[in-house]
Amino acid sequence: MIRSRWLGAAKKLGVIFITLFGLLTMTFVIGRLMPIDPVLAVVGPDADSSTYEQVFLQMGLDRPIWVQYFYYLQDMLSGDFGYAILTGSPVVNDIIRVLPATIELASVAIIFGVGLGVPLGVYAATHRGRLGDHLTRIITLFGYSTPVFWVGMVGLIIFYAWLNWAGAAGRIGFAYDGMFVSYTGFYLIDTLLSGNIDAFISALRHIALPALILGLNSVSFLGRMTRSFMLEQLSQEYVKTARVKGLSERSVIWKHAFKNILVQLLTIVALAYGGLLEGAVLIETVFAWPGFGQYLTDSLLMGDMNAVMASVLFIGLVFVFLNLLSDVLYKLFDPRTK
Amino acid sequence: MDVLTVEKLNVSFRTDEGLKHAVRDVSFTLKNEKLAIVGESGSGKSTVGKAILKLNPSSSIVTADKLQFKDCNILTCNDRQIRSIRGQHISMIMQDPKFSLNPVMTVGDQISEALRVHQKITRHEAKKAAIKMLHEVSISDPEYVYGQYPHEISGGMGQRVMIAMMVIPEPDIIIADEPTSALDVSVQQDVLNILNELVERKNISLIFVSHDLNLVKKFCDRVLVMYGGKVVESIKANALSNATHPYTRGLMESLPSLKHRRDVLPVLSRDQQWLA
Numbered sequence: 044m045i046r047s048r049w050l051g052a053a054k055k056l057g058v059i060f061i062t063l064f065g066l067l068t069m070t071f072v073i074g075r076l077m078p079i080d081p082v083l084a085v086v087g088p089d090a091d092s093s094t095y096e097q098v099f100l101q102m103g104l105d106r107p108i109w110v111q112y113f114y115y116l117q118d119m120l121s122g123d124f125g126y127a128i129l130t131g132s133p134v135v136n137d138i139i140r141v142l143p144a145t146i147e148l149a150s151v152a153i154i155f156g157v158g159l160g161v162p163l164g165v166y167a168a169t170h171r172g173r174l175g176d177h178l179t180r181i182i183t184l185f186g187y188s189t190p191v192f193w194v195g196m197v198g199l200i201i202f203y204a205w206l207n208w209a210g211a212a213g214r215i216g217f218a219y220d221g222m223f224v225s226y227t228g229f230y231l232i233d234t235l236l237s238g239n240i241d242a243f244i245s246a247l248r249h250i251a252l253p254a255l256i257l258g259l260n261s262v263s264f265l266g267r268m269t270r271s272f273m274l275e276q277l278s279q280e281y282v283k284t285a286r287v288k289g290l291s292e293r294s295v296i297w298k299h300a301f302k303n304i305l306v307q308l309l310t311i312v313a314l315a316y317g318g319l320l321e322g323a324v325l326i327e328t329v330f331a332w333p334g335f336g337q338y339l340t341d342s343l344l345m346g347d348m349n350a351v352m353a354s355v356l357f358i359g360l361v362f363v364f365l366n367l368l369s370d371v372l373y374k375l376f377d378p379r380t381k
Numbered sequence: 382m383d384v385l386t387v388e389k390l391n392v393s394f395r396t397d398e399g400l401k402h403a404v405r406d407v408s409f410t411l412k413n414e415k416l417a418i419v420g421e422s423g424s425g426k427s428t429v430g431k432a433i434l435k436l437n438p439s440s441s442i443v444t445a446d447k448l449q450f451k452d453c454n455i456l457t458c459n460d461r462q463i464r465s466i467r468g469q470h471i472s473m474i475m476q477d478p479k480f481s482l483n484p485v486m487t488v489g490d491q492i493s494e495a496l497r498v499h500q501k502i503t504r505h506e507a508k509k510a511a512i513k514m515l516h517e518v519s520i521s522d523p524e525y526v527y528g529q530y531p532h533e534i535s536g537g538m539g540q541r542v543m544i545a546m547m548v549i550p551e552p553d554i555i556i557a558d559e560p561t562s563a564l565d566v567s568v569q570q571d572v573l574n575i576l577n578e579l580v581e582r583k584n585i586s587l588i589f590v591s592h593d594l595n596l597v598k599k600f601c602d603r604v605l606v607m608y609g610g611k612v613v614e615s616i617k618a619n620a621l622s623n624a625t626h627p628y629t630r631g632l633m634e635s636l637p638s639l640k641h642r643r644d645v646l647p648v649l650s651r652d653q654q655w656l657a
Contacts, residue, residue: 280480283436287475288495288546289468292460302485378485378530 084346125349143228145334151254156261164269186263195329212331272304388447420607477563478539482531489527537568
C-alpha cells in the first residue's frame, strides 16, 4: 500500500519532469520560429552592420541550432532567464513585480466565475429542459464563445464612457497612487490594511469591470461543466435513496449530489484559473492593467525574446502546478482514492 | 387494519413514441403482512413501488381512484407532506448498494441522516442510535463500520447498511425493491433473514418486489402476480402451488426442481387476453 503510493508519487514526478522538458523545448522552438529578429530588438533599427554583427555573435546565434538549444537548456535550468531589454532588469524580477496585479485580477475573476457559474450550473441541471435551463445554456454559450477583448471594449464603452460607473485605465485612480503601503501587492488588500477607504473604493472601481469581463469566460465554462456534472449525479441511485429518506430537494441537491461533484469541480476550477492568466494577456491590454499580460504583450511587440520566453515558460509552469495541485486535492477530498 | 389501499392505480410514461402504459388498474390493500409483487422484467412491479412514494420521474403520469396511506391521500400530497411520509412512514430498500449509497458520505452519516431528517435529536444521539441499528443488522464492529465509506464494505454489508438506514426511523411500511438480486447467492439468505427478523419484531408491513418465486413462497404471506402492468392473480403464498391463473401456473411450472427429474422446462405462454 505504502509502496504503491511512493511509486505513484515517483511516476507523477516523472510525468512532471517530462512535461517541463517538453515545455522548455516548445518554448525554444516558438522563440526560433517567431518572425522577430532578436538582434534588431537589442541594437535598434539604426545600428550599423558591424554593431549588428557583434551582437549577433554575442548572442551566440552563429552556433548550430542544437548547441544553442543546449545552452538555452543550461540557462533555464540554472534559473538564468537573462535581462529584459525593455526594463534592463532581470526578467525574473520583472515577472515578480508585475505578477501581483494579474493574480489580483484573476482571483477576483475566479471568485466571480465560481460564485456565479457553479450555482448557475446547478440551477440549470435541476431545472433541466425548462426555460431557465435553456436560457442558462444560451447565455453561457455566448459567454464562452465571445472573445474577451471584444466584450472588454463594449464594457468600456457602456460602463466607463456612458455610465461612468467603472474606473478608467490602470489599477487605481491617479490621486491614490502611492497613498497606501504596499504590503502584499494586491491593491484591494493593501488599501484596506492602510485604512484608506477612498483608495479601496477607487481600486474596486478599477478592478470590477476587467475582472467581471475576464470572469465571464469562467462563469460560462464552470456553469456548463457544473451542469453536466450535476446531471450525471442526479441520475444516480443514491440520489433516489436520499429522496426516499424524506430529505428536502435542497439537501438532496447540495448535501448529496453536489458533494459528489466537488472533486471534479476543483479540477476544472484550477484549469479555469490557469485559463484566466491567458485571458489576462488580452484583457490587460484593453484596460491598460499593468500586469503580467501587458508585460508579455509589450515584450512581444518589442521583440524582447528573453522576456517573452520566460513569460511563456511561466504560464506553462503555472498550468503544470495547477494540475499538480488539483491531483493533490483529489487525493485529499475523494474518499475513494485513499 | 389496512395500512395502505391502492385502487385502480395507473402509471404511464411520456416517451418519444407516445404514451407507454406501464401499470394498469392495479388494486390491492396492504395489512400488517408481507406482500410480494412478482413478475418478469418490465411487468411494472417496481413502478408500483415507486408510485406509492411518488418517486416516478416527472415524465410519468400517475392516476388512481385511491392511493391511501392510513388517513392520508398520497395522490393529493404536496411536496412537504410526501417528504414527511418518506422515510418516516414508508421507506424503500433499493436493489444494489453499490449504487444506492452515497459514495462520498460515511455509512454512519447516511444512517443517522435518515433519523435526523424526521426527529429533532442531537448528532450524538443519532450516532448512538445508528450504531445500535448497525448492531441489529448483525454488523460485527459497528463503531468501525460507522466511519467507513461505501466502497470499503462488501455488497452484503452494504445491503445491511441499506436496511439499517431504512428501518431506523421505524416506518410503517418498507418497500423492498429486489433487495437481494444484486447480491451473491451466499449472502442473500443472511440479508433476507435480517430483513425478516426486523420487520416482524418492529411490526413493519413489507412490500417485497421480486422475480424470485421460490424466495417469495417461503418468505411472504401473500403474492400479487403482475403481467404486462396488470395484476393477474392475488394469492396466498402457501397456496401458490395451487394457483389457477395460467400465467402463474406457467411461472410455477417453469421452475426447475432439485427433487424431481424434469425433461424440458416448459416455455412461458403469454396471452394478450390477460391484459384485456
